[in-house]
Amino acid sequence: MEQLIETLRQHFPGSGATTVADYVYEIYRRYDGAPIRDFVPLLVEREVRRGLTAITDGGGPHVPAQR
Numbered sequence: 001m002e003q004l005i006e007t008l009r010q011h012f013p014g015s016g017a018t019t020v021a022d023y024v025y026e027i028y029r030r031y032d033g034a035p036i037r038d039f040v041p042l043l044v045e046r047e048v049r050r051g052l053t054a055i056t057d058g059g060g061p062h063v064p065a066q067r
Contacts, residue, residue, distance in 0.1 A: 001028060004045055012052045023048050 001024060009020050027047045031040045
């Protein structure tokens, strides 16, 4: 997860480091108990990228859908 956070921090420099990390861990927690863990980092990355893109494009805060 730390590598993902660093990659996203570089891709979204306008979002604070804490914001990116908090968002990644928030999404990651939603996959707790998922039966297949191999794809969780990819799913987390996609969701966080969508959310941060919406925020940085001026679409306002994006609240990820609950699972």
